[in-house]
Amino acid sequence: MLPLKIALRFLASNKGQTILIIIGIAIGVSVQVFVGSLIGSLQKNIIDRTIGNSAHITIASATDYPLMFEWQDIVDEIVVLEGIQSVSVAADSAAFIDYAGNTAPVLFRGLDLEPAEGIYGLSEAIYEGSLPDQHWQVAVGKELREELGLRLDDTFSVVTSNASRYDVTVAGFYDLGIASVNSAWVISSLETAQDIFAFEDAVTSIEIQVEDVFEADTIALTIEHTLSNRGIEVTNWEDQNGELLSGLQAQSISSYMIQTFVLVSVVIAIASILAIKVVQKSRQLGILKAMGITDWAASQIFLLEGFFLGLGGAIIGVGIGLLLLLGFSFGSRNPDGSDLLTLYLDFRFIALSGVVAVLAATMAAVLPARKSSRLSPIEVIRNA
Amino acid sequence: MPEVISLKDVTKVYDLGTLKTQVLFDINLAFEQGSFNSIIGQSGSGKSTLMNIIGTLDRPTSGQVTISGKRTDGMSKNELATLRNRTIGFVFQFHYLLPEFTALENVMMPYWIRDGGRSHQTQDRAEQLLDLVGLSKVKNNLATQMSGGQQQRTAIARALCNDPRIILADEPTGNLDSESSEIVYKLFRQINEQMGTTFLIVTHNRKIAEQTDRIVEIRDGRIFTDVRR
Numbered sequence: 201m202l203p204l205k206i207a208l209r210f211l212a213s214n215k216g217q218t219i220l221i222i223i224g225i226a227i228g229v230s231v232q233v234f235v236g237s238l239i240g241s242l243q244k245n246i247i248d249r250t251i252g253n254s255a256h257i258t259i260a261s262a263t264d265y266p267l268m269f270e271w272q273d274i275v276d277e278i279v280v281l282e283g284i285q286s287v288s289v290a291a292d293s294a295a296f297i298d299y300a301g302n303t304a305p306v307l308f309r310g311l312d313l314e315p316a317e318g319i320y321g322l323s324e325a326i327y328e329g330s331l332p333d334q335h336w337q338v339a340v341g342k343e344l345r346e347e348l349g350l351r352l353d354d355t356f357s358v359v360t361s362n363a364s365r366y367d368v369t370v371a372g373f374y375d376l377g378i379a380s381v382n383s384a385w386v387i388s389s390l391e392t393a394q395d396i397f398a399f400e401d402a403v404t405s406i407e408i409q410v411e412d413v414f415e416a417d418t419i420a421l422t423i424e425h426t427l428s429n430r431g432i433e434v435t436n437w438e439d440q441n442g443e444l445l446s447g448l449q450a451q452s453i454s455s456y457m458i459q460t461f462v463l464v465s466v467v468i469a470i471a472s473i474l475a476i477k478v479v480q481k482s483r484q485l486g487i488l489k490a491m492g493i494t495d496w497a498a499s500q501i502f503l504l505e506g507f508f509l510g511l512g513g514a515i516i517g518v519g520i521g522l523l524l525l526l527g528f529s530f531g532s533r534n535p536d537g538s539d540l541l542t543l544y545l546d547f548r549f550i551a552l553s554g555v556v557a558v559l560a561a562t563m564a565a566v567l568p569a570r571k572s573s574r575l576s577p578i579e580v581i582r583n584a
Numbered sequence: 585m586p587e588v589i590s591l592k593d594v595t596k597v598y599d600l601g602t603l604k605t606q607v608l609f610d611i612n613l614a615f616e617q618g619s620f621n622s623i624i625g626q627s628g629s630g631k632s633t634l635m636n637i638i639g640t641l642d643r644p645t646s647g648q649v650t651i652s653g654k655r656t657d658g659m660s661k662n663e664l665a666t667l668r669n670r671t672i673g674f675v676f677q678f679h680y681l682l683p684e685f686t687a688l689e690n691v692m693m694p695y696w697i698r699d700g701g702r703s704h705q706t707q708d709r710a711e712q713l714l715d716l717v718g719l720s721k722v723k724n725n726l727a728t729q730m731s732g733g734q735q736q737r738t739a740i741a742r743a744l745c746n747d748p749r750i751i752l753a754d755e756p757t758g759n760l761d762s763e764s765s766e767i768v769y770k771l772f773r774q775i776n777e778q779m780g781t782t783f784l785i786v787t788h789n790r791k792i793a794e795q796t797d798r799i800v801e802i803r804d805g806r807i808f809t810d811v812r813r
Contacts, residue, residue, distance in 0.1 A: 209684040
C-alpha cells in the first residue's frame with residue numbers, strides 16, 4: 201500500500217519532528233490517564249468510606265411503632281427485583297449496657313449475620329475473638345471496649361428502655377474504621393436482640409445492597425412502588441448524601457474538562473504541525489500527483505501519519521501515565537504507612553484514553569489531508 | 585504515424601477576478617507517435633501552460649485535448665491521474681525526486697502508484713532503466729546523495745517506468761551543466777529510437793531545440809512557427 205509506505209518514510213525522514221509530536225501526544229495522554237485515574241480512585245475511595253458500613257437502601261416502619269412483623273413477605277418481594285445484590289434484616293434498639301458499674305448508651309443491633317456480611321464486612325472487622333455464633337453472645341467495637349475495659353468472654357448486662365436486664369457474653373471485638381460506630385454498636389444475632397427487646401419475630405429494618413451504588417435511588421423508588429400501602433419508609437444513601445454527590449459530580453465535571461482541554465490542545469498541535477508538513481512536502485506531493493497518484497491516496501498519506509503519531513503517542517502516554525500513578529502510590533502515604541488513597545486502575549478508561557488519542561490524532565489530520573488532496577501539481581511545478 | 589497528442593482550438597484564460605489574462609489563443613497542434621519535438625518560446629510566452637495542458641495537469645478554458653486517442657475534457661480528476669500514470673512520463677527542470685526514497689525506489693514509484701504492489705519484474709525493469717541511464721552504481725543512494733545530473737537521469741528513468749507513450753520534458757537541462765545536458769539529450773534520443781517514445785521537450789534554449797526533429801515556437805500565446813526538419 202503506497203500511502204502507507206510514503207507516510208512511514210515521511211515520518212522516518214523527519215525524526216526530530218516525529219519524536220516531538222509523539223512526545224506532545226504522550227504528555228497529553230499521560231495527563232489524561234493520571235488525572236482521570238486519580239480522580240476516579242478518589243471518588244471510589246470517598247464512596248467506599250461513605251457507604252462502606254451502611255446499607256444502600258433501608259426499609260423501616262413509617263410509623264412510631266418500629267416493628268415489622270411481615271418482613272419475610274417484604275424480603276421475598278424485594279429479592280426478585282433487578283439490581284439487588286443482598287437483603288438482610290436487623291432488629292435494632294437503643295439500650296444501656298452495664299459492666300462492673302460502668303454504664304454506656306448503645307445501639308443494640310441484632311443482625312442476620314450471614315447476609316449482613318455483604319454490607320458491613322464484619323468477619324474482616326473482627327480483630328479479636330469471633331463473631332457471635334451463639335445465643336446471648338455479642339461483638340463489641342474497639343472504642344467501646346476501651347471505654348469500658350472489656351475483655352473476651354466477659355459478661356455484661358443490657359438494660360432495655362423498660363428496665364429489663366439481660367446478661368450477654370463478649371465473643372469478639374470489631375473495628376469498622378469509624379469511631380462513632382465502634383463506640384455505639386453492640387452486635388448480636390437477630391434472635392438474641394429479638395429476645396432481649398421482646399420483638400417476638402419482628403425486625404426494625406430491612407437493609408439492601410444493590411449492584412450499582414448509583415442506581416440506589418432508582419431502585420429505592422421501585423421498592424417504594426412495589427411495597428406501597430404497607431406503612432413502610434424507604435431511604436437510600438444517595439438521598440441522604442446529596443451534598444457529597446453533587447461534590448463528586450462537580451469533581452467529575454472538572455476532571456472531564458481537564459481531559460477535554462488536553463485533548464483539544466493535542467489535536468490543535470497535531471493539526472498545525474501536519475499542516476506545515478503538507479507545505480514542506482508539497483514538492484513531493486506535486487510530483488506524485490503528476491505521476492498519477494489519486495487525491496484520495498495523497499490525503500491518506502497524512503491521515504496515516506496522524507494515525508501513527510496518535511498510536512505512538514497513546515502507547516507511550518499510557519506508559520508514562522501508569523508510571524506517574526505508580527510513583528504517586530509510592531510517594532503518598534499516611535504517616536502510619538498505609539495508602540493515602542487506594543488506586544483503582546480502570547483499564548477500560550485507560551484503553552479508552554489511548555483509543556481517543558489515536559482517533560483524535562487521525563481526525564486532526566483530516567484538514568491537512570484535505571489540503572494535500574486539493575494541492576494541484578502545477579502550483580508546485582510553477583512555483584519551483 | 586498516428587497522432588498521439590492532438591489539441592483542437594485550445595485556449596486558456598486565467599481569471600483573476602476583475603483581471604482576465606488570456607495566455608493561449610486557439611492552439612491547433614498534433615504530434616505523431618514516436619516523434620521527437622521541441623516547444624520553444626520566451627518565458628511568459630505560454631509554452632509552460634501549453635505543456636501543463638498537454639500533460640493534463642491543467643485544463644484548457646475551451647478546446648479539446650486528445651491523448652493517445654482519448655479525449656480528456658470529460659474525464660474526472662482520478663481518470664486523468666490514471667491516464668497520466670499509464671501514458672505520460674514527466675521530466676522537470678527541478679527533477680522532483682522524493683528525497684525520502686532511494687534512486688531505485690524513485691524509479692519504481694510510477695509503478696507503485698499504478699499497482700500498489702512490488703514485484704520482482706518491476707524491480708528488474710527499474711534496475712535495467714537505471715542501467716540505461718548509467719546509474720546502476722548509485723541505485724540504493726537517497727536522492728539527496730546524488731549530483732544534479734544523476735538526479736535528473738534518475739528522473740528520466742522514473743519517467744520511463746510505466747513504459748509511457750509520451751515523455752514531457754520541461755526545461756530538463758535548465759539546471760544542468762553543458763556536459764550533463766549533453767548526456768541527457770543523448771539519452772532522450774536513444775530512448776526515442778529504441779522504444780519509440782514520443783518526446784516533447786519544452787525549452788527556451790534554441791541550440792537545444794535545434795537538435796530535435798520539429799520545433800514549435802510559441803509567441804504571445806500563439807503558434808509563431810512550426811518547423812519540421
